[in-house]
Amino acid sequence: MEKSLNWREFIITRAIKASGYSAIVFVLLIFFFLLREGLPTLGEVEAGSLLNVRWYPIEDYFGILPLITGSLIVTLGAALIAVPFGIGTAVYISEIAPRWMREILKPLVELLGGLPSVVLGFLGILVVSPYLRVLLDLPTGLTAFTGSLLLGGIAVPTVVSVAEDALDAVPRAYREGAWALGATKWQTIWRVTLPAAKSGVLTAVMLGVGRAIGETMTVMMVTGNAPVLATKLGSLFSPVRTMTATIAAEMGEVANGSTHYHVLFFIGIVLFLISLIVNVIASSVVFRAKKRAERILS
C-alpha cells in the first residue's frame, strides 16, 4: 500500500515538475524560432532603412518606427483607460459592493473577458468609430483612440479579476485594525488594503498591459492601419498601424523566406522584447515591494 503511494507520488511530482519546466522550454523555443526567422533581416535590410519612417513592404520600404510608435500609443491609451477603471472596479467588487451585487458583478466581468475580440472589433467599426468621429469632430473614427478604448475594454476584465483576487487575499485583520483606529472606509481602502495588495495589483496591471500590446484582431479592424509615425500626443486621435496588425495583415501574403517575411518576424522579435521589458520592470517593482513589506512586517 505504502509502496504504491510512493510510486504514484513519484510520478505526480515528476509530471508537475515537467509541466513547470515546459513553460520555460516553450518560451525558449519560440524565441529561438523568432530569432532564426527574424535575424536574417539585419543582413538583408540596412539598419538605417529599418529605422526609416516609411512602411510599404511591396516596394521594399521596411521602416518599422511607425509601427512601434503605433503600438506604443495604442497600448498607452489602453492602459490609461484600463488601469484606473479596472482597479476601481476591483476595489468596488471586493471592498464596497454588498454581497449580492458581488455575486452578479464577478461572473459578469469574467464573461466580458471571454468575449471574442473580433466581436468587439465589429462593434467598434459599426458603432464606436462613427460615434467618436461625430462626437470629437475627427476626420475619421478609425483612430488609435478608438483602438485604445476597445483595448481598454478587453484589458479591464483581466485587471479586475487579478486585482480583485489580490485585494481579497489581504487579511481581514488589517482592515479591522484600521477601523479600530478610527479610519473611514475610504481611508482603509486607500491607505491599508490597496498598499497591502500592491504586488498583486501591479501584476494585474502588467497582465492587462500585456493583453493590450499583444491584441491583434480588434486593433486591425478599428485603428485604420495607416503607418504614420506618431510623434505627439495628438496622434492618439489619428489613424495608426500597430505591429500586431501588420503581422496579421501581411503574414498570409508573403513568400516563405523572402525579405518581407523575415522583416515580419523581426517585428515579432521587437514585440517580444517590448513585452519582456514590461515584464521585467513590473516584476522588479513587485519584487522590491515584497522585500520592503517583509522588512516592515518582521
Place this chain on the structure above:
Amino acid sequence: MKRIIILLILSSFLVASCGSNPAQASSNSPTVYIQNKGSDTVVNLALAWAERYQSQHSDVRISVTGGGSGTGIAALLNGTVDLANASRRIKDEEITTARSQGIEPLEHIIARDAIAVIVNAENPVGELTLQQIADIYSGKFTNWKELGGEDRPIVKLSRETNSGTHVYFLETVLRLGRSDDKTLFSTDTLLLPSSEGIVAEVRHNPNAIGYDGLGYVPHDVKMIAIAQEAGGAYVLPSIATVNDKSYPIARDLYMYTNGNPTGIVKDYLDWILSAEAQEIVAELGFVPVE
C-alpha cells in the same frame, strides 16, 4: 462510440486522399474535391460558380476561400490549391519562385471588373479625373474644397497591400500606368483589411473616399464618374462602359492553375467560360468575358 470514431478517422483519410489527387479520383470515387482560393474580389463570384456547378455535378465538391490574390498565388506555389483566384497578374518573382518549386502557373481570364471610386452619398463631388484621384491618394489634395466640394478633410481609404486591387490601383491610378513612376500612397492612407470595411467607412463618413470592385458597391454610396484626362468625358463604371473601354479603371480577373488543367478542373474551367457561367458574372456586378 469507438466504431464511430474509427469511421470518422477513416472517412477523413478518404477525403484527404481525394483532395490531393482530384483528376484520378473521379473514376473510382464518388466525390472529387477542387480547392479554390485567393482574391477577395473574386471570392463571391467563385462561390456562386461553385454552388451552381455543384448543383449540376453532385459528385464534385468545391471549396472556396478568400484571403487576397497574394494568398491564393502563395497557396498555388505551395501546392495546396487547384485553382488560385487573382485580381492581378502573377508577378515575375512569383513565377520564378513557382518554377523553382516545379510549378508552372497558367493564366485563365475568367471575368472583368471595374474598380469604382466611391464617396459618401452626401459628398457633392461626383466627377474627377484620373490625375485628380492620383493626387488625392498621393497626398497632394487634403481638403475636398480644393476639388469643388465642402470644406472637409479628405480621408483616403485603400485595401491592404496584399490585395490585388491595391496593386492594380497603385499601378493604374497613382502611377497612371507609367512603370518608371515611383509615386506611393501617402502614409496617412487607411489600409483596411476588407472591401466591407471600406464600404462601411464610406457609408458613414462624409470625408471618406475609397475604391472597390464594382460588384461590391452598394446603392447607398456614391460612385465617382471618372475622366481619363482633363477635358475628357466623365464616365460612370458599368458593364457597358467597361466593354467599350470608355471607363478607365477596369481589369481582368484571373484563375491560375499548375500547368494545363486536366480532368475535373479542366471541366470546371471550361464551364466557367460558358455562357451560363458568364451570366452569373453579370448578375454579381462583374463584367463577362466574350
